[in-house]
Amino acid sequence: GIHRDPEKASVFLKKALIKELTNLIDLPIDKLIENRHEKLLGFGRFSE
Numbered sequence: 001g002i003h004r005d006p007e008k009a010s011v012f013l014k015k016a017l018i019k020e021l022t023n024l025i026d027l028p029i030d031k032l033i034e035n036r037h038e039k040l041l042g043f044g045r046f047s048e
Contacts, residue, residue, distance in 0.1 A: 001011040024032065
């Protein structure tokens, strides 16, 4: 688990955060707002 190698876990986390932040930076503000709106509207819904 993560407790056995915190340094390796921190490197993995850093890479994942950089990747996700890079994806977000590339999106236009309007798309970010639209995505957030859709996410919030989806709370409480489920599909089978």
